Amino acid sequence: MSDAANTPATAPQADRPVRACLLIIGNEILSGRTQDANLAHIAKRLNDWGIQLREVRVIPDVETTIVDTLNEVRAAFDYVFTTGGIGPTHDDITADCVAKAFGVPLDEHPEAIALLSRYYPSGELNAARRRMARVPRGGGLVPNPISQAPGFYIGNVFVMAGVPSIMRAQLEGTRPHLAGYKPVVSGTVSAFMGEGRIAAELEALQGRYADLDIGSYPFFKRGKLGTSLVMRGVDPARIEEAAVELRAIIKGLGEEPIEGELADEV
Amino acid sequence: MSDAANTPATAPQADRPVRACLLIIGNEILSGRTQDANLAHIAKRLNDWGIQLREVRVIPDVETTIVDTLNEVRAAFDYVFTTGGIGPTHDDITADCVAKAFGVPLDEHPEAIALLSRYYPSGELNAARRRMARVPRGGGLVPNPISQAPGFYIGNVFVMAGVPSIMRAQLEGTRPHLAGYKPVVSGTVSAFMGEGRIAAELEALQGRYADLDIGSYPFFKRGKLGTSLVMRGVDPARIEEAAVELRAIIKGLGEEPIEGELADEV
Numbered sequence: 001m002s003d004a005a006n007t008p009a010t011a012p013q014a015d016r017p018v019r020a021c022l023l024i025i026g027n028e029i030l031s032g033r034t035q036d037a038n039l040a041h042i043a044k045r046l047n048d049w050g051i052q053l054r055e056v057r058v059i060p061d062v063e064t065t066i067v068d069t070l071n072e073v074r075a076a077f078d079y080v081f082t083t084g085g086i087g088p089t090h091d092d093i094t095a096d097c098v099a100k101a102f103g104v105p106l107d108e109h110p111e112a113i114a115l116l117s118r119y120y121p122s123g124e125l126n127a128a129r130r131r132m133a134r135v136p137r138g139g140g141l142v143p144n145p146i147s148q149a150p151g152f153y154i155g156n157v158f159v160m161a162g163v164p165s166i167m168r169a170q171l172e173g174t175r176p177h178l179a180g181y182k183p184v185v186s187g188t189v190s191a192f193m194g195e196g197r198i199a200a201e202l203e204a205l206q207g208r209y210a211d212l213d214i215g216s217y218p219f220f221k222r223g224k225l226g227t228s229l230v231m232r233g234v235d236p237a238r239i240e241e242a243a244v245e246l247r248a249i250i251k252g253l254g255e256e257p258i259e260g261e262l263a264d265e266v
Numbered sequence: 267m268s269d270a271a272n273t274p275a276t277a278p279q280a281d282r283p284v285r286a287c288l289l290i291i292g293n294e295i296l297s298g299r300t301q302d303a304n305l306a307h308i309a310k311r312l313n314d315w316g317i318q319l320r321e322v323r324v325i326p327d328v329e330t331t332i333v334d335t336l337n338e339v340r341a342a343f344d345y346v347f348t349t350g351g352i353g354p355t356h357d358d359i360t361a362d363c364v365a366k367a368f369g370v371p372l373d374e375h376p377e378a379i380a381l382l383s384r385y386y387p388s389g390e391l392n393a394a395r396r397r398m399a400r401v402p403r404g405g406g407l408v409p410n411p412i413s414q415a416p417g418f419y420i421g422n423v424f425v426m427a428g429v430p431s432i433m434r435a436q437l438e439g440t441r442p443h444l445a446g447y448k449p450v451v452s453g454t455v456s457a458f459m460g461e462g463r464i465a466a467e468l469e470a471l472q473g474r475y476a477d478l479d480i481g482s483y484p485f486f487k488r489g490k491l492g493t494s495l496v497m498r499g500v501d502p503a504r505i506e507e508a509a510v511e512l513r514a515i516i517k518g519l520g521e522e523p524i525e526g527e528l529a530d531e532v
Contacts, residue, residue, distance in 0.1 A: 027481055030319050031450070032309030033496065034483070036302070039324070043298030053296050055331075058305070058322035061481075065321075088462040089482040090469035128465030163484060184297070196354040199394030203356035215293055215327075216355040217300070218429060230299065 012179040014078075018051045021077040024058040025066060025094055026084040026162055037164045038083050045171055050180025051079065061085060066097035074101070074157055079178065081171075084162030086151065088128040094159060095152070099136035102154055109135040112150050119148040143173040153177055182234040187243050190258040191250045194218070195227040201249045202229065209242045211235070221262050228261055278445040280344075284317045287343040290324040291332060291360055292350040292428055303430045304349050311437055316446025317345065327351060332363035340367070340423055345444065347437075350428030352417065354394040360425060361418070365402035368420055375401040378416050385414035409439040419443055448500040453509050456524040457516045460484070461493040467515045468495065475508045477501070487528050494527055 022042055028034040036058070043053040054077065059065050066085075074080045085094030099106040112133035116125050132149040135141065139154035144166055151160040151170040158177070160170040191198075195216045206214045212233040219226050229246055231239045247257040288308055294300040302324070309319040320343065325331050332351075340346045351360030365372040378399035382391050398415040401407065405420035410432055417426040417436040424443070426436040457464075461482045472480045478499040485492050495512055497505045513523040 024322075027479060027498070028483060028496070029305070030309060030322065031313065031452075031498065032306035032319075033452075035306050039295070040298035040301050043296060047297065053298075054326060056290075056296065056322075056324035060320060061479075087482065087484065089465045090472050091479075091481050124462075126462060126466070129462040131465075186297075186299075196390075196392060196395040199355045199397075200392070206356050213293060213327075213357075215357050216353065217294060218353065230294070232293070232297065 014050070014179040014181045016181060018078045018179060018181045019054045020046055020051050020079040020081060021073040022053060022056045023066075023069060023073065023080065023082040024056065024084060024162075025061065025082055026058075027060050027091075029058050029084075030060055038162070038167050041164070041168060042081060042083075042171060046081075047183050049175065049178055050183050051178060052184065061091050061093060063093060063097055063100070066094065067101045070098065070101040070157065074155065078156060080157045081174075082157065082159050083167055086132065086149070086159060086161055088131050092131065095131075095134050095136065098139075098154065098157060098159055102136055102138075102157075104137040104154075106134045107137050108133050109139075109141060109150075109152075112141060115148045115150065140177075142170045145169050184232050184234055185236050185239060186230055186232040187236075187239040188228055188230045188259075188261050189243055189246050189250065190219075190226055190228045190260065190262050191255045192221075192224050192226045192258075193250075193253065193255045194225050197253060198227065198229070198249065201252075202246075205242060205245055205249065208245075209233075209238065211238060212242055214242070219262055226262060280316070280445040280447045282447060284344045284445060284447050285320045286312055286317050286345040286347060287339040288319060288322045289332075289335060289339065289346065289348040290322065290350060290428075291327065291348055292324075293326050293357075295324050295350075296326055304428070304433050307430070307434060308347060308349075308437060312347075313449050315441065315444055316449050317444060318450065327357050327359060329359060329363055329366070332360065333367045336364065336367040336423065340421065344422060346423045347440075348423065348425050349433055352398065352415070352425060352427055354397050358397065361397075361400050361402065364420065364423060364425055368402055368404075368423075370403040370420075372400045373403050374399050375405075375407060375416075375418075377407060381414045381416065406443075408436045411435050450498050450500055451502050451505060452496055452498040453502075453505040454494055454496045454525075454527050455509055455512050455516065456485075456492055456494040456526065456528050457521045458487075458490050458492045458524075459516075459519065459521045460491050463519060464493065464495075464515065467519075468512075471508060471511055471515065474511075475499075475504065477504060478508055480508070485528055492528060 085092045135152045136154045139152045142151035146166045158174045160167045215230045217228045250257040351358045401418045402420045405418045408417035412432045424440045426433045478497050481496045483494045516523040
C-alpha cells in the first residue's frame with residue numbers, strides 16, 4: 001500500500017508534531033463581559049486532526065497589538081487561528097490587521113460578495129456588510145454555512161468569527177488546508193485522595209514514562225477531595241502501561257482507583 | 267478634604283491607567299480538558315479596583331516557555347497575575363519558574379510552613395506538600411483561607427492557584443498590594459436588529475465619543491437576531507450622553523431600544 005493510499009484526500013500528513021497558536025481578539029473577552037466558549041472546542045478539534053494547541057493569547061481590539069502579535073506568533077507556530085473581529089461594525093478590525101501584518105492590500109473578494117448578495121434581501125447588502133467580504137490579497141475563503149460571511153486564510157493564518165456557532169462551522173472548513181501529525185490521546189485514573197499523598201510516586205512514574213505528559217488535577221466531589229491523574233501521549237499502548245502502574249500505586253496507598261474523570265462539583 | 271482622606275487604607279491610588287496581564291499556566295487548559303473559569307472573574311475584579319486586564323496568555327507547563335513569557339510580560343505591564351501550577355505534584359512548576367525568571371533562589375517560607383503544619387494532620391505534611399511553602403526569595407505570601415497553601419507575590423507578579431475557589435480567595439488577598447486608577451464603567455443598549463443596519467451610524471457615534479470604546483455584539487434570542495451595543499469608559503456621564511444618542515439612532519431606524527444586555531440563547 002502506498003503512502004498516498006493512507007492519506008485522506010482532504011488533509012495532508014505532517015512528519016513531525018504540528019503546533020498551533022490561537023488569538024482570541026476582542027475587548028469583550030478581556031473585560032469579562034463575554035466568557036470565551038471557543039478555546040476548548042478548538043483545542044479538541046485541532047487535536048483530532050493531529051495539531052497541538054500550544055499557546056493562546058487574548059488581545060484587545062487595538063491595531064498595533066493585533067498586527068505585532070500576529071507577526072510574532074505566525075513566525076513561531078505552524079498555524080495561527082484567530083477568532084473575533086470580522087463583523088460589519090467599526091470595531092471589527094481583524095481583516096485590516098491581518099492585511100497589514102502580511103503587507104498586502106485588503107480587497108473585496110468577488111466570491112464573498114456573491115455569497116453575501118444571495119444571503120441578504122435585495123438592498124440590504126450595505127457598505128458595512130460589504131466589509132465582511134474583504135480578504136487580504138492572496139488569501140482564500142473559509143466557508144460559513146451559518147450566515148454566509150466567510151472566514152479566510154492567508155499563509156499559515158486562519159481567521160474566524162467569534163460567535164461560537166459560526167466559528168465551529170468555519171473551523172471545519174479549515175480542515176483541507178491543515179497538515180496534521182499523530183493525535184494526542186489520554187487516559188485518566190482518579191481516586192478520592194489528596195494529590196499530595198501520591199505526588200512522590202507520581203513523579204517517579206513520570207520519570208519512567210518520559211514520552212508521556214502526566215498531570216495531576218484535584219477535584220471536590222460529594223464533599224470529598226479527590227485527584228484525577230491524566231496521562232497524555234501519542235501511543236495508546238504506553239498510556240495503558242502507565243495506567244496499570246498507576247492503579248497499583250493507588251491500591252498500594254490503600255485507595256481504590258476509579259477509571260476516568262469525576263466531574264468537579266466546586 | 268485631603269487626598270489622604272480619599273485613599274482607602276488598604277490600596278494606593280495610581281495617577282494614570284494601570285494595565286495588567288494574566289498568565290493561565292496549564293496543559294489542561296490548552297488541551298481543552300478544563301474550561302478556564304478564572305479569566306472573566308479576574309477581569310471584573312481587577313476593573314473594580316481600577317486595573318485594566320489588557321492581555322491574557324495561556325501557556326503550557328514548560329519551564330522555558332513560562333520563564334521567557336513571564337520576563338516578557340512583567341516588563342510590559344504594570345502587574346502580572348498567574349493562575350495554576352502551584353500544587354504539590356511534579357507538574358506544578360510555576361514557583362520554580364518565577365524564581366528563575368527573577369534570578370533568585372526558591373526558599374521554604376517559614377510562615378507558609380507554619381500554615382501548612384496547622385492545616386495537615388500530624389505526619390501528613392510530607393515533602394511534596396512542603397513544595398507548596400516555597401517562595402522566591404524576597405517575595406511575600408498571598409493568603410489562602412480555603413486550603414491554607416498560599417499564593418505569593420514578588421516584584422509586580424502575583425502567583426495564584428488554578429482551582430477557581432482558591433484563586434478567588436487569593437485574588438482578594440492581592441488587593442492591598444495593588445494601586446488602581448479609575449474603574450471602567452459600561453452602559454449597554456440592545457435592539458432586535460442586525461449589527462450591519464446600524465454600523466454606519468455607530469461608527470460616526472464612536473467618532474464623536476473618542477473617549478469611549480463602543481463595541482457591537484450580535485446575539486440570538488427567541489429565534490431573532492439582535493445586537494448589543496456596549497459603551498465603556500471611565501466617565502459615567504459621557505456614557506449616558508452617548509446612550510441618549512444611541513437610543514435616538516435606533517428609533518430613527520424604526521426599532522425599539524432595549525436597556526441592557528439580552529442573554530444569548532445560542
